[in-house]
Amino acid sequence: MNAQQCCFTAAARSPAAPATEVPAGLVLRGLGVSYGSKAVVRDIDLAPLPTGCVVAMVGANGAGKSSTLRALAGLNPMSGQALLDGDDLAALDPATRARRVAYMPQSLPQASSLTVYESVLSAVRTACPQLGTAVVHQRIETVLGDLGLRDLAMRPLLALSGGQRQMAGLAQLLVREPRLLLLDEPTSALDLRWQLCLMEALRRHVAGRQALCLMAVHDLNLAARFCSDMLVMAQGRLIARGAPGRILTPDLLRRAYGIAARVETCSLGTPLVIAERAFDPE
Numbered sequence: 353m354n355a356q357q358c359c360f361t362a363a364a365r366s367p368a369a370p371a372t373e374v375p376a377g378l379v380l381r382g383l384g385v386s387y388g389s390k391a392v393v394r395d396i397d398l399a400p401l402p403t404g405c406v407v408a409m410v411g412a413n414g415a416g417k418s419s420t421l422r423a424l425a426g427l428n429p430m431s432g433q434a435l436l437d438g439d440d441l442a443a444l445d446p447a448t449r450a451r452r453v454a455y456m457p458q459s460l461p462q463a464s465s466l467t468v469y470e471s472v473l474s475a476v477r478t479a480c481p482q483l484g485t486a487v488v489h490q491r492i493e494t495v496l497g498d499l500g501l502r503d504l505a506m507r508p509l510l511a512l513s514g515g516q517r518q519m520a521g522l523a524q525l526l527v528r529e530p531r532l533l534l535l536d537e538p539t540s541a542l543d544l545r546w547q548l549c550l551m552e553a554l555r556r557h558v559a560g561r562q563a564l565c566l567m568a569v570h571d572l573n574l575a576a577r578f579c580s581d582m583l584v585m586a587q588g589r590l591i592a593r594g595a596p597g598r599i600l601t602p603d604l605l606r607r608a609y610g611i612a613a614r615v616e617t618c619s620l621g622t623p624l625v626i627a628e629r630a631f632d633p634e
């Protein structure tokens with residue numbers, strides 16, 4: 353990514369503003385999350401996560417991934433700053449924030465009597481009320497096609513399997529075309545084929561619209577194959593960031609997960625993590 357892709361002028365967003373360059377993408381400055389007096393995420397600083405790519409957030413259970421995503425989505429109070437394309441997320445009004453940032457929780461979408469099509473329509477109508485009918489239906493067609501969900505479009509959510517419902521949940525997000533997608537374990541209910549379909553579709557969507565996706569995920573090999581950038585969290589702190597092929601090492605896996613692991617290179621050239629043994633907790 354060159355500097356031109358990575359920056360745009362503030363003047364392009366606001367005619368009155370001076371033409372200073374602000375970094376495109378997501379910047380975090382001293383981000384922290386607490387529940388009451390208990391700090392669970394501390395001092396996360398991130399140079400811009402660039403647009404156009406899917407970024408994996410990995411780490412052990414309880415490391416702070418969901419808390420971070422929920423804070424960025426405005427659902428957990430946070431300290432520090434999160435800047436999206438130079439704008440402080442906390443300072444955006446709720447409607448603007450909802451248009452630019454979309455969040456998918458770990459839990460599956462509710463099994464309502466709405467069809468998949470209706471649920472996606474409702475999502476886009478709520479987040480983007482300004483869109484015309486033709487654009488809305490075109491977006492829905494595109495997203496259902498991209499995710500391989502056309503055959504399920506007229507099925508009610510309550511008649512879908514867990515994995516199918518998870519895919520429908522992603523369709524509800526993608527149709528809004530947000531700038532920042534925050535996904536909490538979006539492949540947790542999916543079989544191997546649907547995991548690949550989802551990751552391929554997500555990568556195409558994000559690259560095509562120069563959006564940004566930050567995704568909490570436990571499958572390191574899936575993340576290594578599809579994500580150009582990886583954030584590794586441990587005990588509420590960011591302990592590594594970079595391309596999976598560069599940062600995934602046995603030492604990092606020991607620190608992040610408390611396991612002995614080998615890291616090999618698969619025939620596609622991406623790292624392959626083989627977990628061998630859990631260390632006793634210290």
Ligand SMILES: Nc1ncnc2c1ncn2[C@@H]1O[C@H](COP(=O)(O)OP(=O)(O)OP(=O)(O)O)[C@@H](O)[C@H]1O
Pocket residue numbers: 387392411412413414415416417418419420
């Ligand atoms: N609502 C809450 N109130 C108090 N503590 C919480 C709450 N939610 C999470 N925590 C604590 O915050 C810490 C981070 O939890 P979080 O859910 O962010 O971890 P995670 O990395 O997403 O874990 P997992 O991989 O298991 O989903 C944990 O110690 C957890 O017990």
